[in-house]
Amino acid sequence: AQDAVFDPDAWYAGQIERTIITEEELRAKVAELGERVSADFADTTDELLLVGVFKGAVMFMADFARALTVPVKMEFMALSSYGSSTTSSGTVRILKDIDSDVAGKHILVVEDIIDSGLTLSWLLKYLEGLRPASVSVVSMLRKPGVQRVDIPVKYVGFDIPNEFVVGYGLDYAERYRELPFIGVLNPEVYQ
Ligand code: 5GP
Ligand code: MG
Numbered sequence: 001a002q003d004a005v006f007d008p009d010a011w012y013a014g015q016i017e018r019t020i021i022t023e024e025e026l027r028a029k030v031a032e033l034g035e036r037v038s039a040d041f042a043d044t045t046d047e048l049l050l051v052g053v054f055k056g057a058v059m060f061m062a063d064f065a066r067a068l069t070v071p072v073k074m075e076f077m078a079l080s081s082y083g084s085s086t087t088s089s090g091t092v093r094i095l096k097d098i099d100s101d102v103a104g105k106h107i108l109v110v111e112d113i114i115d116s117g118l119t120l121s122w123l124l125k126y127l128e129g130l131r132p133a134s135v136s137v138v139s140m141l142r143k144p145g146v147q148r149v150d151i152p153v154k155y156v157g158f159d160i161p162n163e164f165v166v167g168y169g170l171d172y173a174e175r176y177r178e179l180p181f182i183g184v185l186n187p188e189v190y191q
């Protein structure tokens with residue numbers, strides 16, 4: 001009930017068509033994912049290495065890391081995928097790589113959203129080439145039935161409809177990342 005501090009209509013009048021996941025629902029889901037992952041990695045002697053993908057996963061990474069009850073280390077990668085502003089092509093370039101040696105480590109990739117899955121599929125191949133002990137994925141959002149490649153995503157927050165969403169880290173043209181909820185962008189904004 002205290003969530004209405006940020007009024008999207010005050011800032012983004014009419015640009016957000018509707019909210020699909022509220023701040024409260026996000027918070028509950030992050031806690032649930034944190035518990036699951038903590039339980040699964042409780043017996044891992046080596047620290048879990050979270051690999052967040054800039055920029056979209058930053059909000060989720062920050063909240064998720066604090067929902068864990070196991071120690072972690074954090075790395076961030078920046079990738080550029082060629083494509084239009086609302087789709088991706090699968091051709092990926094690393095703009096910022098991991099700083100540490102990940103060989104023998106348990107990696108958990110922290111993603112904002114899986115759409116075609118092309119970016120993630122590329123990233124998983126890259127990370128596996130670094131000889132970690134394991135690689136798994138947690139993604140806050142997934143668009144079902146849209147994946148053009150089969151990727152094993154062990155932890156998913158929400159399956160959402162195939163619409164372009166913004167907020168909680170997700171942008172359109174670098175805007176809307178700061179919204180504390182996830183909303184559907186009014187198509188008029190990008191058409
Ligand atoms: P994929 O390679 O799975 O098609 O796309 C992955 C990336 O595309 C995501 O990390 C995100 O940056 C962007 N993306 C895909 N779907 C959406 C969406 O609905 N909204 C926003 N803001 N970005 C998206
Ligand atoms: Mg991403």
Ligand code: MG
Pocket residue numbers: 056170171172
């Ligand atoms: Mg983006």
